[in-house]
Amino acid sequence: MVRFFENLPSNNITNPRKGSSETMQTPFGHLTYCSNIHTGEDWQHHFAVLQENIPNIKAKVSPDAPMGIGLRLANLASIDLFDPKNFELFQNWLTEKDCYVFTMNGFPYGGFHDVVVKDQVHAPDWTSDERVAYTIRMFQLLSRLLPNHLTEGGISTSPLSYRFWWKDETALTEAIQTATQNMLTVVDELLLIAQDTGKILHLDIEPEPDGILENSAEFLDWYQNTLIPMAIEHFAQKSISEEKAIEIIHTHIQLCYDICHFGVSYEEPQPAIDKLNELGIKVGKIQISSAIKVDFTSDAQAKLQAIAQYDEPTYLHQVVALRSDGKYDKFPDLKQAIDGFEEGKYTQWRVHFHVPLFLDTYGLLDSTQSEIIKTLAIQKAQPFTNHLEIETYTWGVLPSEVQVPLNESIIREIAWVQSILK
Template sequence: MKLNSGHLTYCTNIHPGKNWTEDFEALKLNLPLIKQSVSPGKQMGLGLRLSNEASLALSQPAALTEFKQWLKDNETYVFTMNGFPYGEFHRTVVKADVHTPGWVTESRRDYTLRLFHILKELLPQGMDGGISTNPLGYRHWYTTEGSLKEATEKGTLHVVEVISELIRIYNETGKVLHLDIEPEPDGMMETGREFIDWFEGDLLSLGIPAISEVFNLSEADAEAQIRRHLMLCYDVCHFAIGYEPHAEIISELAAKNIKVGKIQISAALKADLNKPAAERGQIKKAFDQFNEPVYLHQVVARQQDGSLLRYLDLPEALEDFDNAYVQEWRAHYHVPISIQEIGLLSTTQQDIIEVLTIQKNNPFTNHMEVETYTWEVLPQQIKLPIAESISKELLWVSSKLA
């Protein structure tokens, strides 16, 4: 739905589906209920997530025509998509395979191009459209600095090929489409700082000469095209886990003319561990109820000297829970954003409020997307019916932006 500060939606990766048939059925079941709650009588935006298999099916003209008609009939429009998870995303072990295939592969490039051609057909005139994607790959696939550097270069070149196609689409249709890189813990880009360094280093150094040659542009014009079509996906959960200063990052991005394509509105778990031993033991039990086997739940701990200690997943962190030098935990687990306290644990809801306040007062993107994809693996005590849960979150965001 369109608010004063931009388009707001939710990401359909919360709905389990192995293929387009199942995805479409989930939308038919849930979206009318959600729309009636949050956007009655007005158009509602949709953040579409398609697996590779689903994207192949929806690329077929008959399927795409049927979906476009359904969107029209239900006063719904697609303006953003989630191209991060390539394969199945529910009811199977995902973990680090959420990054598979990485940007070093042609498969990731081709999947992303296919998503953009679908979005080109679905996007209403006069709107920009974005697709979020993984931060080139999973950092721990590469055991040496040399192999990581080589993978970064190869992945960046594939990203530049996608940018080239987005320039062609813009020249043909006038539609501005952008690829939104999403840093996350243990990704090849984990932080805002790493994204900015990659953008100003690898992307521009490799992209400017390539775009200049393909389109016969000056270096300045080639750079302008890159800045139009490559943006940051600002996942609040991911940035909060790393204790990143939101206002400083957003200000630096603006100063450097690096655009934010989308805010993904999401919350992490956190807890103050500077407690007596007995209370710490109860906090450990509280975290353990979120120790589920489907997704990666990286933990970033803040130590007494302010340094950060990173754990690959919640089980490894729980094994080191008695580390007395650790003062705070933040865990990658997308919990409902409208909740501030979950028993002895807290959420990073305040980070969301800070980012939304900046967006409200000085909008820095057109796209906002609630992304609480963990509904199926949430503890029962905080799990509402799925359509009610999504509606509650969208209404909570709308109230903060009002």
């Protein structure tokens, strides 16, 4: 494996300053927002956007203490940032602006703004060498971006692949095996990074509707019955015991708990978190996000017209529909759900559309904001992760009546989460 990071300097940020009532370093974990909200697939563009926006946001939400950044890098940007000059410039800027990186988003590999993303958000998936190389590059960058006083960092990633790309169960099983083996290649690199730098980094798997891993049950089944057995075999070839292999996996492969995604799947957070704790599986980070909820028990036609405004061409907006008989129907995108609507058949829809956190209603529509409140209440009572990342990336495709200036929205979201955590 090529050791890309050897010529990159380490981050020299020391222990954070204290004393501000407004800070992103909460008693319940480091809080940030994901920079996938900002445009820029190459580093020069993305860095320029960060330089323009971060200082203004920090002045409002963490004026006297360091501010964490949840850094999203497309593949092209990750290559650009490996240039030592680019890296040093960014590192110096972080120090100057009193900011730091502790988590990264490695889910979208390619374009994420001003292009049709849809199911291509998973491409290239975990069956590909490109995904492996990109993720290793991201980890090597993170290992050098982490401040000296932090030893833990994580990168969220795709839940193996997009389910509908595989024509039958045999092809799906083969894809899962290949993807899992590729993740073990990344774990090999994480062990070397830990040895070289002392940084403990974890790959945070992010289940989402229509991914191969859609929910906590599927994630746990894969983790216990595919990942761990393959890891035991993988590390046995390196003369590592079964017990140690399981410890390695628990350390370096964790869950990204995206509240929007679990809300769309109608999952209650407490049972899911309890099961993770029972099995010793860690949560690398909570992605604080909200979905759309449609109550069809009244004004069904008006609400159908309201949700139709959110049918836009950029992102996938999967729908899980609760039927009147208590069963569920699933639609791969909002248009199919609208086309398949029958009045009286459904009592509720949950729609994968990352809407602003601080609103619980959008006219006739509701949000899953209550799921955020419940999840953060669990985190406050018994913290199960140290990383909290706000992820609302759909500002540019929201209906005009709910759009406000971007920085104002980011500041309002952070302030709302800070208020919940208090």
